[in-house]
Amino acid sequence: MPPCPLWTFPANHVKTAANTARRQERPGDLVIFWLWDAPGTTTSTCGVSSDQADAREAADACVASGSAAAATVQAATLVSNPDAADPYYARFGPAWQATRTRNGEIRWRELAATAAS
Secondary structure (H helix, E strand, O other): OOOEEHHHOOHHHHHHHHHHHHOOOOOOOOOOEEEEEEEOOOOEEEEEEOOHHHHHHHHHHHHHHOOOOEEEEEEEEEEOOOOOOOOEEEEEEEEEEEEEOOOOOEEEEEEEEEOOO
């Protein structure tokens, strides 16, 4: 998946990410965020969370409601360097995809890991 630019997310999500970054233990520690997206047929929903469980819950809700056939959650870090025009979230590690089974249960499966951008 391509990097997620900050402008793709509503302002309150960016504020949450900034607050999480301020809470890091030591300067230079990697701060991990959890990106989720649920592309639908008429509308797509996405977000960023400082907690994997919250991201999975939001993605679950999109699939359970039927507004999306599948949703993906993946870890990311905020990248800001002189070579980047704008800061962005670089995804890394395995992604998890939620889909609904025929009996209505939400099932998660691990997708292949991607390298950080």
